[in-house]
Amino acid sequence: MMNARKAARPGAGMLSQTAEYALRAAVHLARLGPGGRATVDRLAAELDVPRNYLSKTLHALARAGVLASNRGPRGGFGLARDPAAITLLEIVAPFDPVEQAAGCLLRGSPCPPGDPCAAHDRWRQVAERIQAFFRHTTLADLVRRPARAAGAAARRAPPRRRRRARR
Secondary structure: OOOHHHHHOOOOOOOOHHHHHHHHHHHHHHHOOOOOOEOHHHHHHHHOOOHHHHHHHHHHHHHOOOEEEEOOOOOEEEEOOOHHHOEHHHHHOOOOOOOOOOOOOOOOOOOOOOOOOOOHHHHHHHHHHHHHHHHHOEHHHHHOOOOOHHHHHHHHOOOOOOOOOOO
């Protein structure tokens, strides 16, 4: 049975927990702005994730060149490059093999070339779009705050006419 918290999250199950923590931490650091840094303790508290688990995840991102880490009283983790230059693929690749051929939806392993499953062609198209999303979406894309759809729609909508009460 699936955890209720996990089931309620959009995209639940698409990424491993480690890749999700990595992505959440990178987005958080990007939101701190240029030169923004945070300690593992601060990130763990603000993201509500286990400190030791997050520490290992952040060190893996530093080895991958996504984050830079400094020790000492002014130490912590920060982005190694501009958020516009860091793709989501770079963040999740150390933990999840997003770029590998997607396994068969019905068999659990890649379809043999001469014997594709019934879902093969349609599933391959979905997998390719997912891979393209991770390859082409950057941290900067996620940090930009689009105008709230409801607020923008309300500003564009003409004023409502009030009905006169019948006497």
